[in-house]
Amino acid sequence: MSEIDEHLERQINRALDGALDEDERLELDRELIRNPEARRLLERCEQLDALAGGVLHTLFSDRPNAVLGSGEMARTPRRMGYPRAWWLLPGAVAAAVLAVFLVYAPPGPEGANVSATGNTGRIADRPAQVQVQTPPGVVPWTWTAVPNGGMIPVNHRPARVDRAIDRGIYGVRGSDGSIYLIEVNRTHVRERPGSQSLIRPVGGDL
Amino acid sequence: MTMAASDNHDPELVVINAIRDGDRHAFEAFVRRHGRWVKGVIFGVLGDRDRVEDAAQQVWLAVWRRIGELRAVDRWRPWLYQVARNAALDSAREVSRNRAVAQPLADDVATSATSKTPADALIGEEQKELMLTAIQSLPVLYREPFVLRHLEEWSYREIGELLGLPVNTVETRLVRARRLLREMLQGKV
Numbered sequence: 001m002s003e004i005d006e007h008l009e010r011q012i013n014r015a016l017d018g019a020l021d022e023d024e025r026l027e028l029d030r031e032l033i034r035n036p037e038a039r040r041l042l043e044r045c046e047q048l049d050a051l052a053g054g055v056l057h058t059l060f061s062d063r064p065n066a067v068l069g070s071g072e073m074a075r076t077p078r079r080m081g082y083p084r085a086w087w088l089l090p091g092a093v094a095a096a097v098l099a100v101f102l103v104y105a106p107p108g109p110e111g112a113n114v115s116a117t118g119n120t121g122r123i124a125d126r127p128a129q130v131q132v133q134t135p136p137g138v139v140p141w142t143w144t145a146v147p148n149g150g151m152i153p154v155n156h157r158p159a160r161v162d163r164a165i166d167r168g169i170y171g172v173r174g175s176d177g178s179i180y181l182i183e184v185n186r187t188h189v190r191e192r193p194g195s196q197s198l199i200r201p202v203g204g205d206l
Numbered sequence: 207m208t209m210a211a212s213d214n215h216d217p218e219l220v221v222i223n224a225i226r227d228g229d230r231h232a233f234e235a236f237v238r239r240h241g242r243w244v245k246g247v248i249f250g251v252l253g254d255r256d257r258v259e260d261a262a263q264q265v266w267l268a269v270w271r272r273i274g275e276l277r278a279v280d281r282w283r284p285w286l287y288q289v290a291r292n293a294a295l296d297s298a299r300e301v302s303r304n305r306a307v308a309q310p311l312a313d314d315v316a317t318s319a320t321s322k323t324p325a326d327a328l329i330g331e332e333q334k335e336l337m338l339t340a341i342q343s344l345p346v347l348y349r350e351p352f353v354l355r356h357l358e359e360w361s362y363r364e365i366g367e368l369l370g371l372p373v374n375t376v377e378t379r380l381v382r383a384r385r386l387l388r389e390m391l392q393g394k395v
Contacts, residue, residue: 048384
């Protein structure tokens with residue numbers, strides 16, 4: 001150990017850490033060949049390094065980590081300033097309102113495909129009914145005149161469809177003496193006639 | 207240039223942003239990937255394996271709560287290091303309040319080798335126990351780079367960037383750490 005100077009010790013450490021360049025590596029190899037003390041130091045350092053690495057890896061093995069309790073995880077991290085997706089909430093509200101409007105609001109008589117019957121151009125002679133053509137799959141709406149001079153939308157979809165299924169199982173004895181079970185399902189459907197929507201009648205100046 | 211380009215493609219940036227948005231799965235995956243490193247940092251500072259797990263819990267708790275305060279997301283590693291280091295220092299202060307007298311270094315090695323607790327038995331062999339005790343006995347300025355080097359195999363440059371030290375200083379500290387370990391373990395391992 002006495003023959004190991006500071007420079008050689010550093011070179012051995014750098015070799016262990018993979019920090020030697022080509023020239024330094026050659027220089028160290030030459031020194032190791034002629035200096036048994038240097039070889040012993042390298043071997044000793046390698047031995048202790050391997051032991052230290054093994055100890056640390058064992059100690060801090062990648063065990064699954066029960067990191068935080070559910071209470072902590074329930075809290076989202078606190079962010080500074082505006083969140084990046086600040087528009088998400090108002091956007092979602094607007095989309096929801098639009099969706100409700102599209103689903104529940106009937107198309108008005110100003111639609112592109114409107115066919116009126118009995119219209120003379122005067123308010124008093126407003127059409128008795130305005131049929132609105134709707135896209136395939138959408139229940140058609142009719143705007144119907146009401147006594148106060150306005151019009152109300154009426155759809156032709158049954159307000160309610162009641163379905164009932166009677167299920168019966170009957171046993172029949174065959175000629176060979178076997179019993180056959182037959183299941184009979186009877187479906188009853190009752191539809192209510194077209195109903196008026198809940199939309200307020202439109203004014204007579206339409 | 208290469209360094210900057212590689213930083214820009216740091217795959218952890220996506221994960222960090224997901225955690226900032228409250229993604230728990232991303233957080234758990236992040237903990238799995240960096241749990242060992244965080245424990246290594248804590249151990250490097252603390253030198254007490256018995257307190258590493260508790261301190262690591264504090265680190266992840268702080269990360270989850272405070273990751274929104276991380277301004278430069280690409281600097282998440284130094285930030286995480288600081289969080290881990292602070293947790294380790296807090297734990298060390300707590301220990302120093304509870305422990306009046308510190309054992310001399312040589313005595314510590316000798317005593318730990320002979321008095322094994324049930325937890326120690328899990329670690330296993332006597333040589334490993336001696337080595338662990340010796341690492342724990344290193345001064346913190348040598349232990350920190352030594353643990354980072356041997357646990358994660360970080361280069362001098364990486365260790366220096368993290369600890370804010372020149373590469374030469376990192377190298378010197380590693381040389382001295384090894385020298386101290388050789389001296390402590392002479393005739394024992």
